[in-house]
Amino acid sequence: MTLLETQGGAPRTATVPETRTRKSRAGQHVLVYALGLLFVWFSVGPLLWGLSTALKPEVDQYSFPPQWIPSPLTFEHFVAISHNHAVIRGFLNTLIIASSTTAIALLVGVLGGYGFSRFQFPGRTTLLWSVLFTQLFPRVVVIVPFFITLRHLYLMNTLPGLILVYLMVVFPVSIWLIKGFFDKIPVEIEEAAVVDGCSIPRLLWQIVLPVAKPALIAAAMYAFILAWNEFLFALVFTQGLDKRPLSVALAFFIDENGIRWGDLMAASLLMSIPAIIVFTFSQRLLVRGLSEGALKG
C-alpha cells in the first residue's frame, strides 16, 4: 500500500513512459478502493450485526445461516428496554453524571485556564504535570485510595461521588485545553477593555469566552464522553440498581434466562447514540486536541 505514497510523484518523471504509469495508477486506485472497502467491512460489519440483532425477533437470533437483514423487522427489544428498570435508571444516572461533570469541568476549566494563562504565581508548572499525570497514571492504581476517600466523605455509592471522581480526571485536561486558547488571545484586547472600565467577570463573559469557543467545545466533549463511557470507577464506586450508570448496567445485562442479546443490543444502541453524535459533530477538533496532549479516556 505504501506504493500509494508515490502516486503524486512518479507519473511526472520523464523516464517513465506515460501509458505505463497510467495503467499502474489505475491499478493503485483499484487496490486502494479494495482495501478501503475491506476496512469499512471490518469496522462497520460488527456494528451492522449488532443493529440487526436489535431489530429482529428473539426466535431469529440464532437462525442458521445468520440472518443479516431482519425479517420480520421488530421493535420489541426497544419496547422491552423501555420497561427495563436497570436500563432506564442507568440511562438517567449516566445523563445526570455526564452533564454535571461537563458543566463543572467547564466552569473550573474557564476560571483555572484563565488564571493559569494570565497570572504569574508559584507552582504553575503543576498544571502540566497533572495533565500528564491523569493521562499516564494507571487508572486502576487509584481505585483503592479513591475508594477510601469517598468512604471518608460519605460519598460511596452516590452520584456526586462519581461526579467528583470524574472531575479529578477531567479537570487538568479541561484547564489545559482552555488555557492553550486563552494564551493565543492578545492581552492588549483585555487591557483596552479594562481601561474602558470593564470588570474581570464581564471581560471573561463578553470578550474572552466567545473567542475561546472551540476550546470550550473540545473540553466539554472530552468531559462528557469520559463520564458517559466510564466503567471501572462506576463499577467500584457504586452498588445496586439505583445508583449504577448505564455502562455497568450493560456490562452485567443478564437475567434468569441468560443474556437477551436483542435487548442488550437495543440498549447498547441507546448508550452509543450520544457518543456517536458528539464524535461526528467534532471529529477534527477532537483529533487536534488529542494530538496536542489530551486523549480519549
Add this chain to the structure above:
Amino acid sequence: MLVLPATVLIALMMVYPTLQTVWFSLSTVRLPTFQTTFVGLANFANILTDPAIGAGQLVQRTIEWVAGTVLLRFALGFVAALVFNAKVRGTAWMRVLVVLPWTMPSVVSANLWRWILQSDVGVLDQTLKGWGLTRLAHNWLGDPHTALPAVMVAYSWAGFPFIMLLILAGLQGVPVEQYEAGAVDGANWWQLFRFITVPAVRGVLAIALILETVQAVNSFDTLTVMTGGGPANATQTWSLAIYRAGFTDYNFGAASALSVLMFLAAVTLLVIYSAANRASQAQPAPR
C-alpha cells in the same frame, strides 16, 4: 484566586492517592474500619510467591496483551491511514465509516464482540459453518488458547481508528513535492516510505505509542466484560488482578502492593522512553 480550587484538587488527586497506596502496600488493612498495621514488604513477598496470583504468568500475560494490542492497533491504523491518505476519488465516505468503532463506548464494543464470538451460535461461527468451514468454528472466548487473542482483536477494532486519525493528521503536512523530488532522484517506494513518510509522522507516532501503551496497561473494560479474566485466568492481566485483589478478595494490602508495582513499571517505561527519545533527537533526524 481563580486557580485555587483547581490547584487544591490537583494536589489532592496526585499526592494523596499516591501516599495512601504506598502506605497500604506496606500494611495489613483490616475491614471494615480500614485500620492498618505496618508489615513491611510482606504484601510484596506474598504477591511474588502466591500461586493464586501467579506473578510470573501475570507479568508475561500483561506484556503479551500490551505488545499484541499496541502492535495490532498500529498495524491496522497505519495501513488504514495510508489507504485513506491516497485520496482516491470515492473513498472519503469510507473514512467516515471506518472511524465509527472508535466512537463506541467500551462496554458496548465489548458486548458486541462477545455476542459475535459466542460459541456455535455467534455470527462468526455460524458464518464459518455456512461456508463449510465447520472445522474452524470455535469456542473463541471459552478456550484458554484463543481467549486472549480474541479479546485483543475486539480491543484493537475499537482503537485503531484513533491511530489512523493521528497518522492521517501527520501525513497531511507532507507536501506532494517531496515525493516528486524523491521519485525524480530515483527512490523506490520503500525508500519514499522510509525517508519521507515515516519521518513525517514520527512525532505523532511517538505520542501515540505512549498513549496506547498506557491505555493497554490500564485496559480493564473490554477484558472484564468479554471474559472477566477467564477462562482459567487466560485473560487475567495486571489491571484485573488489582481489581480482583481489592474488590473481590477485599485484600487492600495486596491490591495496593500490586498498584505500586504497576506504577513503578509505568514510571520505568516512561523514563526509558524519554531517554530513548532524547538520544534519538540528539542525532540529526533525516528530515
